[in-house]
Amino acid sequence: MLDASILAHLRCFDVAARLLSFTAAAGQLHLTQSAVSQQIRQLEQRLGYPLFVRQHRRLQLTAQGQTLYRTVSTALQDIDTTLQQLAEQDSVLQISCAPSFALDWLMPRLSAFQQQYPAIQVRLRAEFQRMRRQDMLAAGVAICIRYDPDEMADLPGIPLLDEVLLPVASPDWLAAHPDPCRPGMSLTRLHDSAAWDGAPPFAEWDCWQQGAAEAFRFAPAPWQEREYNLASLSLAAACQGQGVAMARAAQVLELLQQGRVQQVLPATVAAPARYVLRCLQPEDRRVQLFSQWLQQACQQFVRQRRQRLGV
Incomplete structure (x- = not known):
């Protein structure tokens, strides 16, 4: 039953069911509203039952539509996650870090991140200069960590430590x-x-x-x-x-x-000054995992520092 045409229809159905709007789905899929409506109609004809109740300026899923949406949404999300993970195996997460912090603090802890996430390859670059958005783009840097009192106007920062x-x-x-x-x-x-x-x-x-x-x-x-x-x-x-x-x-x-x-x-x-993390694509799963791990490591260090130094 699965073939290229029905897979395309199911992708269109997933977006329309999530947004409950053919117009909104068309905008996200870069199609016309009539094209989305036609794909849904063809899918319903092939399945032999309606997926939506079409009301004035409003859509509602039928019982069969709700069941199909749960399955299709989960399946497509699993496929997308798998594809992203496979792509990450061949990509490198470049991190530009203040040299002394990289050498004395981050390097001794980095093996813990690699053990937890072996599929994410990390390349650590020790660099002094401030990096703004264009600098990071030109250098292929995903994450920038600096010891700096200033805020970069064009890229929000996450205070680390x-x-x-x-x-x-x-x-x-x-x-x-x-x-x-x-x-x-x-x-x-x-x-x-x-x-x-x-x-x-x-x-x-x-x-x-x-x-x-x-x-x-x-x-x-x-x-x-x-x-x-x-x-x-x-x-x-x-x-x-x-x-x-x-x-x-x-x-x-x-x-x-x-x-x-x-x-x-x-x-x-x-x-x-303080240590601040900045990233170009906060939605990147590798960036999210590294940022979360690093923030947790910093929190643990603060507890150790408080025990030793009282601050």
């Missing part, structure tokens, strides 16, 4: 500098000179100094400066005992738990 700042150093450094706040103490300040695209050189250090309570600030002193273009590099230098790094909790929490670094002063300050 707020950030807090804290000064850290290695245990050996702290043992050699038991009183780092003593006036006149000469210290080496390690910092990310480009915390985000367009950030002032000492944006995070200045933010922490202004936000920390007076008792927990570093005393004015002739600091030595070591600049890096990645927060991961300043943190690595701190782990090696080269000075004090202004760290982001997302990068440093596990190092604190492992004892590789310690808080120099017991003060955390809200960062001037």
Whole structure:
């Protein structure tokens, strides 16, 4: 009974039954209203019973029409889902991510996503620059994750994770500098000179100094400066005992738990930026699954951060 012509009629019937309007169905199927009406009439003739009760400016499904609609709608949806899943097996989900967040936070967790969704191939790109809609389209990027205080006007963002700042150093450094706040103490300040695209050189250090309570600030002193273009590099230098790094909790929490670094002063300050996710096609199933997984991972991290740092 199934052949090419009846399958086309059933597709037309599915849309008309869902919208209960031949006119609306015609608009969605890019056909004329008369073409839709004719296809439904031909289907009814072939089946031998009416599918719709045609009233003035209104359609209503018959009992047979309701039964057929439930079956056809489910079958077509299953076919569409299967086709999409098969297509996804050969496509790559490109994610552009702030480099330090990608290296220190996302990469250690990404295997959990791949185990949960093995059919979705993820390609992670570590990139600094801000990306707007046209940039993402040109680069083939589906998802963009940035540490940024600004909102992109042409692409809505999903807030992922707020950030807090804290000064850290290695245990050996702290043992050699038991009183780092003593006036006149000469210290080496390690910092990310480009915390985000367009950030002032000492944006995070200045933010922490202004936000920390007076008792927990570093005393004015002739600091030595070591600049890096990645927060991961300043943190690595701190782990090696080269000075004090202004760290982001997302990068440093596990190092604190492992004892590789310690808080120099017991003060955390809200960062001037946060991690935000933006995507071109939020209806894309791969984007939806990754976004949901990432938001859940961020929520779990916030709980761990609260237990360790109280924020």
